[in-house]
Amino acid sequence: MSKFKAFRVKQEDKQVKGRIEELQIDDLSQGDVVIKAEYSSVNYKDALAATGKGKIIRDFPCIAGIDVAGTVSASTDARYQIGDKVLVTGFELGTGHDGGYSEYVRVPADWVVPLPESFSTYEAMVLGTAGFTTALCIKRLEENGLTVNSGPFIVTGATGGVGSFAVNILAGLGYDVVAVSGKKESHDELKALGASRIIDRNEIKLDGPPLEKGEWGGAIDNVGGDLLAWLSRTMKPWASIASVGLAGGAHLNTTVMPFILRGVSLIGVSSSNCPTPWRKPIWDRLASDLMPKALNDIVSEVVGLEELPRVFDAMLAGKTKGRIVVDINK
Ligand SMILES: NC(=O)c1ccc[n+]([C@@H]2O[C@H](COP(=O)([O-])OP(=O)(O)OC[C@H]3O[C@@H](n4cnc5c(N)ncnc54)[C@H](OP(=O)(O)O)[C@@H]3O)[C@@H](O)[C@H]2O)c1
Secondary structure, three states, rough: OOOEEEEEEEEEEOOEEEEEEEEEEEHHHOOOOOEEEEEEEEOOHHHHHOOOOOOOOOOEEOOOOOOOOEEEEEEOOOOOOOOEEEEEEOOOOOOOOOOOOOOOEEEOOHOOOEEOOOOOOHHHHHHHHHHHHHHHHHHHHOOOOOOOOOOEEEOOOOOOOHHHHHHHHHHHHHOEEEEEEEOHHHHHHHHHHHOOOOEEEHHHHOOOOOOOOOOOEEEEOOOOOHHHHHHHOOOOEEEEEEEEEOOOOOOOOOOHHHHHHOEEEEOOOOOOOOOOOHHHHHHHHHOOOOOOHHHHHHHEEEEOHHHHHHHHHHHHHHOOEEEEEEOOOO
16 A cells, blocks of 8 residues: 555654654554545544643554544454445544544544444544534433433533534423533524523622522533533532543532532543544434534534644644544645
């Protein structure tokens, strides 16, 4: 096979930097299935990993990209044949194993999920880790008692990838969705996705007492830090928060009061570590009842590998919104 292009991240003089390189199959991490990649996507974790702003990649060099969808071009595993349409999200893809920003991707067969029949590889990557994580949150919250009758559902980091899907999917399921966002200019778009109300993140009083008025029947939190602490103080009795992200900080300074006096639950969500048996059922739900009605409206950009450094910087500065899809062959 001839050479192909990949966005590979290296550490040189203590600086982490990614660039496009020409590689051969033997340069890739080991695996049973080789995928001719068609699309990937940009997640916050990709931006942290590829710029070195987060210590996500530990062994350099590593091709970045935690998502990929494409067609099997070689397989030593009986479950996958040449020509099968497949996707991979999470595990160590793009963090400890060469990832999705590459024309060819080689992975262990256990990481591979058959593409749901109703999806194209492009649609699968519009969803990518962000859509998958949203669906995983909903599964975890439902298992802990969430229903449309639980009360208003609040989503933080609402204009981001996970946030946009959360607003749109939950509104589609009939929830009264309240969006928290730092972007004043995006209020109309959030309403179009299904939010009934928008709270300006910068107007929330973050230093309140251990318990405030219980307002929310459920929450997906992409921000962490003081905003997650505020959420914990303002949940209704027995309501649950899915803790997803750290866009606003990794610390959490709260008290036990919401947990021991209101029975509030803080549920962890780790999409990269999602157990294999949960994965296909979650993708099947994304292709059915959890399919975002505004899937294509949530795409803000389709970029090629060359454009990745610009997108990473914008994302880490909180200036991107929705989903950014990577067309590997652009
Ligand atoms: N646990 C998991 O399995 C998992 C999976 C996927 C993602 N994540 C994490 O979840 C978060 C969201 O991921 P994503 O891919 O949706 O990222 P994203 O598209 O960059 O969205 C993050 C959103 O958070 C808000 N935000 C950005 N900077 C902020 C700041 N300094 N303070 C407060 N809010 C800020 C912004 O929304 P507004 O401007 O609307 O407020 C932004 O759009 C990230 O932290 C990511 O690492 C975790």
